[in-house]
Amino acid sequence: MKLAERVQALTPSSTLAITAKAKALKQEGHDVIGLGAGEPDFNTPEHILDAAKKAMDEGKTKYTPSGGMVELKQAIQAKFKRDQQLSFKESEVIVTIGAKHALYTLFQVLLNPGDEVIVPAPFWVSYPEQIKLAQGKPVVIEAKESNEFKLTPDQIEAAITDKTKAIILNSPSNPTGVIYSRDELQAIGDVCLRHNILIVSDEIYEKLIYGDVEHTSIAQLSEDLKNQTVIINGVSKSHSMTGWRIGYAAGNEAIIKAMTNLASHSTSNPTSIAQYAALEAYSSSEEEVETMKKAFEERLNKLYEWVTDLPGVSCVKPKGAFYLFPNVKEAATNCGFNNVDDWVKALLEEEKVALVPGSGFGADENVRLSYATSLDQLEEAAKRIKRFIANHT
Numbered sequence: 001m002k003l004a005e006r007v008q009a010l011t012p013s014s015t016l017a018i019t020a021k022a023k024a025l026k027q028e029g030h031d032v033i034g035l036g037a038g039e040p041d042f043n044t045p046e047h048i049l050d051a052a053k054k055a056m057d058e059g060k061t062k063y064t065p066s067g068g069m070v071e072l073k074q075a076i077q078a079k080f081k082r083d084q085q086l087s088f089k090e091s092e093v094i095v096t097i098g099a100k101h102a103l104y105t106l107f108q109v110l111l112n113p114g115d116e117v118i119v120p121a122p123f124w125v126s127y128p129e130q131i132k133l134a135q136g137k138p139v140v141i142e143a144k145e146s147n148e149f150k151l152t153p154d155q156i157e158a159a160i161t162d163k164t165k166a167i168i169l170n171s172p173s174n175p176t177g178v179i180y181s182r183d184e185l186q187a188i189g190d191v192c193l194r195h196n197i198l199i200v201s202d203e204i205y206e207k208l209i210y211g212d213v214e215h216t217s218i219a220q221l222s223e224d225l226k227n228q229t230v231i232i233n234g235v236s237k238s239h240s241m242t243g244w245r246i247g248y249a250a251g252n253e254a255i256i257k258a259m260t261n262l263a264s265h266s267t268s269n270p271t272s273i274a275q276y277a278a279l280e281a282y283s284s285s286e287e288e289v290e291t292m293k294k295a296f297e298e299r300l301n302k303l304y305e306w307v308t309d310l311p312g313v314s315c316v317k318p319k320g321a322f323y324l325f326p327n328v329k330e331a332a333t334n335c336g337f338n339n340v341d342d343w344v345k346a347l348l349e350e351e352k353v354a355l356v357p358g359s360g361f362g363a364d365e366n367v368r369l370s371y372a373t374s375l376d377q378l379e380e381a382a383k384r385i386k387r388f389i390a391n392h393t
């Protein structure tokens with residue numbers, strides 16, 4: 001059976017490929033350190049588990065409205081007010097099956113064939129694929145490492161055509177951990193307003209930011225920018241709830257309505273029990289979120305030191321998320337490899353350390369290391385990488 005062209009054009013996830021290889025080596029009995037994880041290594045907080053159990057015991061196991069339970073939407077509205085001083089109406093919020101499906105649904109309702117979406121590289125692997133699945137065209141612009149992986153307004157201006165419909169902003173970013181400042185967002189926002197381009201603001205790592213940096217959503221900067229933005233967020237990273245699959249989108253009523261219509265014919269609704277768990281997450285204190293954040297920050301600071309100490313490796317210091325995205329081109333060349341992908345493969349085979357090559361994120365000189373694992377494991381990984389480089393130079 002010949003499959004549809006749209007799935008033939010899909011690029012397999014580079015994150016999953018390396019994870020599968022690492023898993024296979026582990027099954028063979030090797031002591032593999034996996035730094036590929038895209039999820040926090042902490043358990044979902046106990047009181048959230050209890051809320052889900054209670055929902056089950058009370059028989060809350062039936063269909064819910066397609067766009068999510070009213071109580072959860074209200075909790076999300078309250079979160080927007082509390083954290084970002086943003087007012088959304090209930091009709092401007094949709095609960096989805098993870099942030100990933102919020103993005104997928106958004107592109108499906110937004111794009112006509114050939115419509116362009118500006119995607120800053122390095123990018124999260126699913127953006128270009130989801131845009132292609134909606135018959136849109138991802139227009140990838142390289143955010144230069146020398147500019148801390150941040151896109152400039154001039155770069156955006158130069159990429160705009162009469163087909164440009166939207167731009168993705170992901171701050172803090174996966175994979176670079178970069179965070180745009182208020183002023184930088186304002187300058188980008190001005191360009192988007194001038195050209196009437198929708199801003200898709202993926203804020204899934206909003207809660208994981210370090211040092212004295214503050215998170216700003218571009219939608220907070222003015223009413224005009226709020227109207228021009230769809231915010232994507234969810235509980236996966238903030239509350240260590242990746243498996244529960246609860247995310248949401250907030251923005252223009254007509255867009256949210258179209259997304260809800262599409263959901264009603266594709267998914268019906270996010271799992272009822274998971275929605276009760278997310279309701280608890282947004283209705284209670286953020287003590288555990290803070291604890292996780294502190295642990296991540298300690299790891300970031302240590303890992304950053306270890307990694308930048310490696311010969312031929314440089315790194316823009318991330319300010320958020322839980323990834324480091326060092327440039328290892330020089331190390332790979334000094335080790336005698338033609339490209340970073342081969343260096344990563346050899347590192348896994350010889351030292352059993354699994355990193356994700358940057359090529360999947362649109363940055364082929366870099367690698368992504370997730371620090372969603374213990375400090376001991378991170379220290380051991382750094383030692384092994386150091387030994388690997390030494391053995392090859």
Ligand code: PLP
Binds near residue numbers: 038098170202204247
């Ligand atoms: N956006 C970014 C930038 C991500 O890194 C991820 C997950 O890795 C998602 C969205 C999807 O999150 P969720 O698990 O809520 O679907």
